[in-house]
Amino acid sequence: MADLIKRALLIMIALLPLGSMANSYDIAIVGGRVIDPQSGLDAVRNIAISNNKIMLVTEQNITADKVIDANGLIVSPGFIDMHAHGQNLVAGRVQAMDGVTTALELESGALPVSQFYQQAADEGRAINYGASVNWANARIAAFVKDLPEDGSQWFEANMDKLDWQQQPASQEQLDKILTAVQQGLDEGGLGIGFLLGYAPGSGYKEYYQVSKLAAQAGLPTFTHARFLSMLEPDSSFEAMSEIVGVAASTGVHAHIVHLNSISLRDIALIGPMIKQAQQRGVDISTEAYPYGAGSTSVGSALFRGPNWREKVGGISAHNFDLNGHRLNEDELAHLQKDEPGTEVVIHLLDTSNPVDQHYLDESILFENGVIASDGMPWMLDGHPVASGEWPLPVKAWSHPRSAGTFSRFLRIYVRERKLLSWLEAIEKLSYGPAKILQDAIPQMKFKGRIQPGADADIVVFDPKTVTDKATFNQPAQTSSGYHYVLVNGVPLVDQSQLNPAVFPGQAIRNAH
Known part of the structure; x- marks a missing residue:
């Protein structure tokens, strides 16, 4: 019974x-x-x-x-940012308010890689994090003596030292670069990040040989193209051709970063070249962000040499923006000479002009391309905002893409202009980046999806109100319209309020 x-x-x-x-x-x-x-x-x-x-x-x-x-409300996979330079707690929290649950530093990367992951684990992270191997740092270490212990300081601190930027490596230096990059891959780096645009004098053979390391490991490269110019020689088209050629010859998966800002007004030539290479089996992917302005160090190699102004479209000092202030020629000359590592916003396309907006649209809407922020760290009075500070100080400064990239894309391209459906747009923000990375990084097979077994990285937002608020004059404004953001099943944003007491972010590493 x-x-x-x-x-x-x-x-x-x-x-x-x-x-x-x-x-x-x-x-x-x-x-x-x-x-x-x-x-x-x-x-x-x-x-x-x-x-x-x-x-x-x-x-x-x-x-x-x-x-x-x-x-x-829409329930979407958490957004995945493949190009996030603000790799600390406060930057991650700002991005969470923009729907981002995973932010990866893939263009620049980190070196030493183990130091990057250990520091993040010790401090705690609001969202998932990871980094590629920083080739530029490996190059600096091979050329420059007396480097600070903290590798995150090497790049800006050596912007005024030209040898590593302008000279091919000797065999001894190349051996050091290859050894350092391989060590970074062994420590979990998610591929190799190439800042070729900041070291345009580096050897073409070096780019090829370092890319072979990534190919042998089954990991991608993430390349900032060597030149920023619409004039030949040394044009953006030539620089993109180099990436395509190395991808074809080595078999490496080559990801081209910020297609929009490098292509400038030559996207009508560069876009089809990339697409046709893809159709012929070359493993290339790309990304863009929905702004006409970029951000970089004022004294970088992009803004040096003969005719650099004409090469990038006939710009003047007024195109350079520091803390919401447009520079004059004397200010630009001073910064480039005495403070070359200073981060500035550089206005390259005028999106109030329909022609320039069309150029940007071609990059944003590129078939199978994804959206990535190229978001920068947050500064206050010339110093980094303390990593754990929250809320973000109202006078903090960065490019507005650091706070509003993903909401701006949804607002403009879906709700206002109706150029994409919600499904198509969300793919560019979530599953698209996961798909680009998942063959090399198995953890990404569980992200960018709303399916049983997937990681519970989820955003719940209002399609009628989701919007960016950050502007060039007042960038320290978080996006709105996100009711909930879950990271690994933990409510980080709950009823539109970020909870600073939780640290659900987890490390993303290669499995090699």
Whole structure:
């Protein structure tokens, strides 16, 4: 008799709607418009989360310890930023308010790599993090003596030292570079980041040989093209051709960073060249950000040499912006001579001009391209904002892309101009970056998706109100419209408020 009762109870439980037992999951997100770019799902669903993972995506009722009502909201995979220079706690929190759950430093990278990961783990991170191997730092270490112990200071501190920027490496120096880069890969670097534009005099053979290391490891390269110019020789077109050629010859997966700012007004030539190489089987991917202005060190090699102003479109000192102030010629000359590492915003395309806006659109809408911020660290009175400071000081300064890239893209290209559907746009922000990286970085197979077994990196936002607020004059303004941002199943943003007491970010490393 007891066995019959037990069997009857088991049958009753099996017939109950999935998840109907109280407190069966940690979190339930119910009633939202769930968008999963990989499967094409765009429908109202309920999501169950436990142990940092998505357990269930269903039309049936579910219960949990915490229930998030997403009625009228979009539930999307967390956004993945492949190009985030602001690798500290405050920068990650600002990006979380823009829907970002994973921010990777892939263009510049880090060196020493182990130092980068250890510092992040010791401090704690709001969102997921990782870095490639910084080739420029390896080059600086081979050329420059008496470097500071902290590798994160090497690049800006050596902007006025020209040997590493302008000379090919000797065999001895090249051996040191190759050894340092290989060590970084061994320590978990997510590929190799090439700042060729900051060392345009480095050897072409060096780029080829270092790229071969990445190819042999099955890891990507992430390249800032060697030249920024619409004039030949040494044009952006030539620089992009170099990346394509090395990808074709080595078999490496070559990712081209910020297609928009390097292509300038030659995107009509550069875009088709890249696309045709892809169609012929060359493994290339690319990214862009939705602003007409970039940001970099005022004294970099991009702004030196004969005719550099004409090469980048006939600009003047007024195109350079520091802390919301447009420079004059004397100020520009002073900074380039005496403070060359100073970060400035450089206005390259005037998006109020429909012609320039069209150039930007070609990069933003590039087929299978993704959106990445190229976001910078936050500064206050000439010094970095303390990593753990929150909220962000109202007078903090950075390029507005550091706070608003992803919301700006959704606002302009989906809601206002209707050039993309929500599904198409969210793919460029989440599954697209994960797909670019997942063959080399297995952790990325669990990101950019709303599916059972995926990491619970999820954003819940209002499609009617999501917007960027950061401007060039007042960049320290976080985006709005995000009701919830979950990182590894932990509510980092809860009812539109960021919780500074949680640190759910986890490291992303290569598995080699």
